[in-house]
Ligand SMILES: NC(=O)c1ccc[n+]([C@@H]2O[C@H](COP(=O)([O-])OP(=O)(O)OC[C@H]3O[C@@H](n4cnc5c(N)ncnc54)[C@H](O)[C@@H]3O)[C@@H](O)[C@H]2O)c1
């Protein structure tokens with residue numbers, strides 16, 4: 053179905069179709085508990101309403117996924133690979149339509165949304181490539197006996213996603229899950245319910261059995277029904293630390309494996325020998341993609357004192373030039389934040405930072421575009437904070453908005469101590485021309501994904517995930533296979549059985 057193309061101008065899209073997907077079709081949930089509005093962040097307009105799913109609908113989705121799992125898990129890796137490749141091809145073909153929908157529902161610029169959709173189909177292609185290579189081992193034992201291992205699917209997996217990368221997060225979870233032979237039920241964030249249903253339609257069109265990828269819409273209660281369902285074998289969650297803790301507690305009751313992709317407050321360390329232009333570009337990429345609503349952002353920017361002034365001046369100049377506005381316009385580089393309460397929360401962090409002694413070097417206030425249809429959108433000017441200290445709230449807590457905190461440092465030893473002084477551990481970065489120092493620094497960083505002389509690039513071949521309270525498990529890369537499969541050992545006796553009894 054053409055979706056966004058029928059109405060691809062900001063302020064015009066209307067939600068007309070059901071957003072649950074079960075057994076190969078869009079449906080209304082059988083026990084929709086209540087309906088919620090879905091907003092367009094760029095305009096603040098209500099685009100329509102959708103129903104939150106109750107326990108019965110969750111159970112129907114699980115039963116339908118179980119039936120599809122029986123078929124899909126019996127297919128060879130190569131057979132699954134062909135279907136995933138076809139899904140990747142359809143996403144490529146519908147790239148503009150999906151990116152437009154993502155922009156309308158999330159508020160990020162169309163420029164960025166296209167990149168998200170590219171990473172999404174690349175993820176499907178990558179796991180299609182691995183599907184045929186999923187294999188066990190043969191182990192020789194004495195007397196001609198032997199053993200072998202089988203890497204088997206887990207069953208019905210649940211994916212629960214955040215609102216910042218709605219389509220991409222669904223692909224990062226479903227591609228390895230399906231490649232390994234699992235079924236998946238996906239629950240997107242209620243703030244961004246739309247694009248994942250397009251993914252479900254694409255999987256059906258590509259040839260997955262009906263029910264293999266179902267979508268249930270809802271919030272915390274729906275998520276809980278999913279996590280607590282006895283026929284669910286695994287939960288993969290992307291979201292905040294407090295919700296991650298709840299997911300882990302619920303999964304513990306059923307001894308269900310979990311993958312937790314949680315928040316961060318990552319350090320970006322810029323040494324004085326860096327190429328200044330690259331370091332500035334890196335800091336912008338580390339802070340302002342998707343209006344700063346990125347889990348792995350390097351929001352604590354540690355700058356060696358010798359270049360503090362030059363770096364800060366350039367970062368501020370470049371930040372002030374970021375084009376904010378209608379996210380569907382080609383030259384927009386920063387769109388609208390996800391919601392009014394979230395915008396107010398981010399602005400609240402800036403007020404508090406000022407109270408605690410930080411200096412606003414640029415931005416940090418609401419932005420009202422000239423275009424009248426955007427006047428109720430959730431925009432703000434990206435902010436750079438100077439005079440920051442490690443004990444300030446803006447430096448300690450995840451803001452999840454376009455706010456960069458600059459922190460001076462003097463020595464490598466000092467900055468590493470400060471960089472690791474956080475309960476988070478998702479990402480980290482270093483800019484330097486000294487290669488020994490670069491590798492020494494990333495080896496010492498307590499973070500799951502580290503960047504040397506760049507930031508926030510994410511080829512799907514690379515495992516992604518956190519240390520410490522940023523979670524565990526990995527998405528993407530070969531490592532992703534381990535988190536959607538289980539190992540069976542088969543021991544084969546070729547001789548007679550000797551009994552000790
Ligand atoms: N590490 C990563 O890969 C990654 C990626 C994107 C976002 N994030 C993190 O996500 C957070 C922002 O996203 P958010 O505001 O959507 O997070 P959130 O934790 O509020 O919600 C995430 C998802 O969990 C669901 N949920 C909420 N309560 C639940 C419960 N009790 N049981 C089951 N499901 C429940 C929500 O409906 C949503 O789908 C940030 O902290 C960000 O860093 C992490």
Ligand SMILES: C[N+](C)(C)CCCC=O
Nearest residue numbers: 216217346347348508510
């Ligand atoms: C694609 N990025 C920019 C690495 C973001 C990954 C998802 C985190 O929120």
